[in-house]
Amino acid sequence: MNRLSIILPAKNEGAALKALLPRLCAIQPEAEIIVVDDGSTDDTCEICAAHEVRCLSSPYSMGNGAAIKRGARAASGDVLVFMDGDGQHDPADIERLLEKLNHGYDMVVGARDWGSQAGVGRGVANTIYNWLATRMTGHVIADLTSGYRAVRADKFREFLHLLPNGFSYPTTSTMAFFRSAYPVAYVPIKAGQRVGKSHIKPLRDGIRFLLIIFKIATLYSPLKLFVPASLIFFLLGSSNYAWTYVHDGRLTNMSTLLWSASVIVFLIGLVSEQITSLTYIRPHKP
Known part of the structure; x- marks a missing residue:
């Protein structure tokens, strides 16, 4: 027992x-x-x-x-x-x-x-x-x-x-x-x-409990948080480009900035996913 x-x-x-x-x-x-x-x-x-x-x-x-x-x-x-x-x-x-x-x-x-x-x-x-x-x-x-x-x-x-x-x-x-x-x-x-x-x-x-929300994601699967965030930045950049192209016929710095943010957030998510995986690697016992 x-x-x-x-x-x-x-x-x-x-x-x-x-x-x-x-x-x-x-x-x-x-x-x-x-x-x-x-x-x-x-x-x-x-x-x-x-x-x-x-x-x-x-x-x-x-x-x-x-x-x-x-x-x-x-x-x-x-x-x-x-x-x-x-x-x-x-x-x-x-x-x-x-x-x-x-x-x-x-x-x-x-x-x-x-x-x-x-x-x-x-x-x-x-x-x-x-x-x-x-x-x-x-x-x-x-x-x-x-x-x-x-x-x-x-x-x-x-x-x-x-x-x-x-x-x-x-x-x-x-x-x-x-x-x-x-x-x-x-x-x-x-x-x-x-x-x-x-x-x-x-x-x-x-405030501390608010950080729990982010801890939930980073402890389990960071990409599930970062991929949607990256997608939002990408869609905002695309929407801004569509608007400015129709009205001004050009690409603005704001669209480029939002697309760049989308890529950066996605890459941060990839790195976080790898760090999270390493966190759960148990040391080998002799």
């Missing part, structure tokens, strides 16, 4: 952990539970000690993704379960994730419904991410940004060098699994209200 490690990144989540850890220990008594304290200033470590849960502490905050990477490196289990330390994720859903994982999948993600989204803005953003990622990969992606997931440890560790230190580790890991042809499945879950205040800032992280 595979050994299970449950990893919870936490930053000042002491209030939530007081209620979450007893339930988690009762539901998964055989599992290794690791709380990665991301520079907390509350009693997170003391709460972990009281429940005999391993706590990895950082002297300062490095980010949610950094906590995930630290936990994955320290875990001894063959299967890793990641869940938030803020009380949103129900420990009872772990068995459902593991059951699906045993059907031949390498990653199983807890997919939130619309009622589980943290506000309308986040719900709309996640819907756009899911749609774009589905179009890019050709596979239905029910929840690209969910942090509740079960993965095979050896597969997940292959991509630790790709994971950012911030909040977009779920996006990066999901696209990396699809790119590497590791099967991914989704299990519907209900996420509750978090305990305490969210660490996500709408303005700062709104």
Whole structure:
């Protein structure tokens, strides 16, 4: 039987952990539970000690993704379960994730419904991410940004060098699994209200999440983003040339500039595709 490690990144989540850890220990008594304290200033470590849960502490905050990477490196289990330390994720859903994982999948993600989204803005953003990622990969992606997931440890560790230190580790890991042809499945879950205040800032992280859209493309297949962009520049240049030829009987610098931009964007896409392919080359183990 595979050994299970449950990893919870936490930053000042002491209030939530007081209620979450007893339930988690009762539901998964055989599992290794690791709380990665991301520079907390509350009693997170003391709460972990009281429940005999391993706590990895950082002297300062490095980010949610950094906590995930630290936990994955320290875990001894063959299967890793990641869940938030803020009380949103129900420990009872772990068995459902593991059951699906045993059907031949390498990653199983807890997919939130619309009622589980943290506000309308986040719900709309996640819907756009899911749609774009589905179009890019050709596979239905029910929840690209969910942090509740079960993965095979050896597969997940292959991509630790790709994971950012911030909040977009779920996006990066999901696209990396699809790119590497590791099967991914989704299990519907209900996420509750978090305990305490969210660490996500709408303005700062709104811009950061906007960059996720470009990361989706560059992590999977850059040409799927750059070819349409190149085509748009080419059509704009052709339209401008047709207009100026009919009215002035000549070729303008604007048409030439747009055509040049079309070629440059396409070439950038080709180079990006090659770089992306190199990113997923695994080093040979001696």
